[in-house]
Amino acid sequence: MKKNLIITGIAAGLLAASPMARANLYVVDSSANDMSSAQTSSMPSTVGGPVPLTVSWEVNFNSTSLVYTYNYEVTDPANEGDTVDSFNVGAISTFITGGNYNFLSPNGPTWDFVINPGQTSSDLYFTSLTAPILGTGNSSDSSPPSPWSTYPNGNPIPVPGTVPDGGMTMVMLGGAFCVLGAIRRKLA
Numbered sequence: 001m002k003k004n005l006i007i008t009g010i011a012a013g014l015l016a017a018s019p020m021a022r023a024n025l026y027v028v029d030s031s032a033n034d035m036s037s038a039q040t041s042s043m044p045s046t047v048g049g050p051v052p053l054t055v056s057w058e059v060n061f062n063s064t065s066l067v068y069t070y071n072y073e074v075t076d077p078a079n080e081g082d083t084v085d086s087f088n089v090g091a092i093s094t095f096i097t098g099g100n101y102n103f104l105s106p107n108g109p110t111w112d113f114v115i116n117p118g119q120t121s122s123d124l125y126f127t128s129l130t131a132p133i134l135g136t137g138n139s140s141d142s143s144p145p146s147p148w149s150t151y152p153n154g155n156p157i158p159v160p161g162t163v164p165d166g167g168m169t170m171v172m173l174g175g176a177f178c179v180l181g182a183i184r185r186k187l188a
Contacts, residue, residue: 027059027068027132038073041155043137049145051080052154055087056120059132059158067097068132070158071125074139078118083141084148085114087124090136091159099126108159128160135159 037058044052056073076084091108101109101124111124134156140147150156 027061038071041137041150041157043074043139043148043150043154045145046147046149046153047144049080049082049148051077051145053077053080053084053139053148055137055150055157057157061131066129068128068130068160069125070099070128070132070160071123072137072157073120073123074115075120076115076117080117080145082143082145083114083116084121084139084146085112085141087111087113087121087137087139089126089157089159090138091126091128092162095128095130095160095162097127097129100124101126130160130162132158133161 038056039058041055041057042052043055054075054077056075058071060069060071061067062069070089072087072089074084074087076082088105088110089108093104093106093108096104096109099109100111102112103110109126111121113121115121135158136149136151137157137159138147138149148154
């Protein structure tokens with residue numbers, strides 16, 4: 001009976017850890033970070049510029065390593081008329097485990113680049129152990145219509161959540177209960 005409960009607990013934890021069990025529909029269960037399932041968000045000027053930038057984004061979950069890869073590409077529309085030289089994501093840096101960003105502040109990663117009107121940045125990415133929630137992205141340069149932001153008038157983008165994934169918590173609890181049961185049997 002106890003063996004069945006332990007196996008059921010572990011199975012429930014693994015199911016909860018599966019990205020298919022989550023309500024967020026913007027996670028791709030894949031280790032290929034190729035932007036093939038990218039979605040797009042609007043990033044309007046916060047000072048009233050006429051044309052918003054766009055951010056293409058995709059979150060990939062690698063079920064082997066249990067790591068999320070957050071991918072972004074910033075596009076400066078041809079009729080926008082100004083260069084863009086940075087992009088940052090509002091994410092707590094303690095949950096970021098790597099990436100190709102230039103700078104990591106306590107408020108998230110920043111990438112420095114220059115894209116002219118009609119161009120798209122290279123793939124901007126970072127990795128995290130936490131599942132996505134919707135948050136903010138910002139771009140800037142040295143003159144108006146900068147800065148641009150997904151908040152308050154644009155569309156939010158996925159950023160790492162502020163707590164570890166609930167499925168991972170279940171797996172860790174299941175493992176802890178197994179260890180405690182083994183210790184208890186050894187002491188009895």
